[in-house]
Amino acid sequence: MHTIDTLALMQTSPRRYHHGDLRAALLARAEETLREKGTAALSLRELARDLGVSHAAPSRHFKDKQALLDALALVGYERLTRVMAESQADAGEAFRKRLEAMVHAYVGFCLDNAVLLDLMYSIKHDPEASEALQEATRQWSELIEVLVSDGQRSGEVREGSIERVGVPVFATLHGYADLAATGMLPPEIAEHGLDEVIAFMLRGCAPDGRA
Amino acid sequence: MHTIDTLALMQTSPRRYHHGDLRAALLARAEETLREKGTAALSLRELARDLGVSHAAPSRHFKDKQALLDALALVGYERLTRVMAESQADAGEAFRKRLEAMVHAYVGFCLDNAVLLDLMYSIKHDPEASEALQEATRQWSELIEVLVSDGQRSGEVREGSIERVGVPVFATLHGYADLAATGMLPPEIAEHGLDEVIAFMLRGCAPDGRA
DNA sequence: CAGCATTGTTGGCGGCGCCTACATTGGCTG
DNA sequence: CAGCCAATGTAGGCGCCGCCAACAATGCTG
Known part of the structure; x- marks a missing residue:
């Protein structure tokens, strides 16, 4: 399980082509969004924007x-x-x-x-x-x-x-x-x-x- | 509550400009869809298509x-x-x-x-x-x-x-x-x-x- | 270090919810 | 009964979405 360290790394290193641990970051951010705005409001594209990656990047880790x-x-x-x-x-x-x-x-x-x-x-x-x-x-x-x-x-x-x-x-x-x-x-x-x-x-x- | 009669009427009279009881028809069809495909799959536009009305017609009865x-x-x-x-x-x-x-x-x-x-x-x-x-x-x-x-x-x-x-x-x-x-x-x-x-x-x- | 699988990017497709402007209808009123 | 108006339905468009295909950067491995 990747945690705080990974997240900190993500935020401090502004733009590598490869994210490092996008999968874990997606899960973490998704859970936050879920808490704040509910399941229906969860959007892969918004998730990608939040994490500073392109809108299709999540598909490398979750097929849909x-x-x-x-x-x-x-x-x-x-x-x-x-x-x-x-x-x-x-x-x-x-x-x-x-x-x-x-x-x-x-x-x-x-x-x-x-x-x-x-x-x-x-x-x-x-x-x-x-x-x-x-x-x-x-x-x-x-x-x-x-x-x-x-x-x-x-x-x-x-x-x-x-x-x-x-x-x-x-x-x-x-x-x-x-x-x-x-x-x-x-x-x-x-x-x-x-x-x-x-x-x-x-x-x-x-x-x-x-x- | 409008029921079978209304539905039968809807189907037999192919195309009046005004539907008769679109609100009840929307609710009925929506519940069917819900049963068949779940909440997430419910779409107002598809509902409208199913009932043979335009995609914006439902908004007259349900604001969103x-x-x-x-x-x-x-x-x-x-x-x-x-x-x-x-x-x-x-x-x-x-x-x-x-x-x-x-x-x-x-x-x-x-x-x-x-x-x-x-x-x-x-x-x-x-x-x-x-x-x-x-x-x-x-x-x-x-x-x-x-x-x-x-x-x-x-x-x-x-x-x-x-x-x-x-x-x-x-x-x-x-x-x-x-x-x-x-x-x-x-x-x-x-x-x-x-x-x-x-x-x-x-x-x-x-x-x-x-x- | 060359090649290749992994991971990310760009662009595009069709569908969606919602909005605005417009068309038709039917019921109410003078 | 005529005409008007509120209710109802239509047409089109905007910006999102999920998903897909083609392309680019990266880093592991032989």
Whole structure:
């Protein structure tokens, strides 16, 4: 992953024929634009102008606009997976704590990356999605599966297949994050309501007689 | 709402200078295109060609493309509210039955109108959304509030404010519908998993000691 | 250092959204 | 019922866009 260094280099060296790392620069600038003005307003030509290259230069790195959006979605999945994995790393053992950590990580990511998330979700179910993208989504869904099945092993979560137990949990998590990210839930309620949502999920997946 | 009659008329009368009901025809055709090729592929000029009018004719009815999308979203909200209201009309009294009916109605709508739903959600939180649109979303969220507070009155749902009880329920509902609609949940799992999700929600909002 | 794949440039094509000026229509009013 | 006017549709043009093909600079590799 190329980062600050690359960007600084780009800006200080005014005009080489070859840019250095145009691909990374395109992705970085595209994400900025996405945040500022939304997906619809993203234009390859404008991107090229911003970076001081010709209007056809981006095509050397992304065969068309969709390819750039796919690459952005992939970045998003990698970032999301990292954030969620980190949340589990230092959350202890208790299912409740781990669930809390994951919910906060996921909701936080969705709030910080709302537009990117749109991209990620609108692309993933395409059957011809790239291999890397499929792998990224797999790694990520696996984190939830591990959380749930660990909870089952320790008796904190009711028995049942992942489809039966994990799906409702993830649906709740995803639904809440989406409501918050799209602004359907006013921000002040969204922040305050997280604990209640976690309690709701815990009741929903607790073993019988242990509500 | 103008419907089949209008459309038939449009097709049989080949070329009047005035179309008759271009606005309704635009909305109808736009929704078709949306279903077939997605939001990004919707073009006012193509729409006009399809309907046999000049490329600038649509501007008489929608000041710009966004206005047409807004109108489509409004149609979507009206349709969703109707479907959900109908589900409550003949669902009996029991909270469980009413919740089941509403979940099926909502998920069914999302599966049938996935693209429209995208529009609806991407527009609603715009602070300058039209009055009609705001009213439409209000009517619809009210249906959920009524369901929950009725359940509280009859003792089937735990006490607490709508934010505390209704939001988790709605988040689960919405999340599941979204996962199913975007294809993240394979269709066969999506169909089969509904009952489990409903049970999850019932556990989540049951009064204490009544899981 | 010669050759070649990579990367960037220039120019052009058709389509788009939106604007302005103009044409036709049908309903309202005197 | 005549004439006028607002509503509706048309014609053309502007500047953007994505994509393509032909050409130019670069730097890696034998």
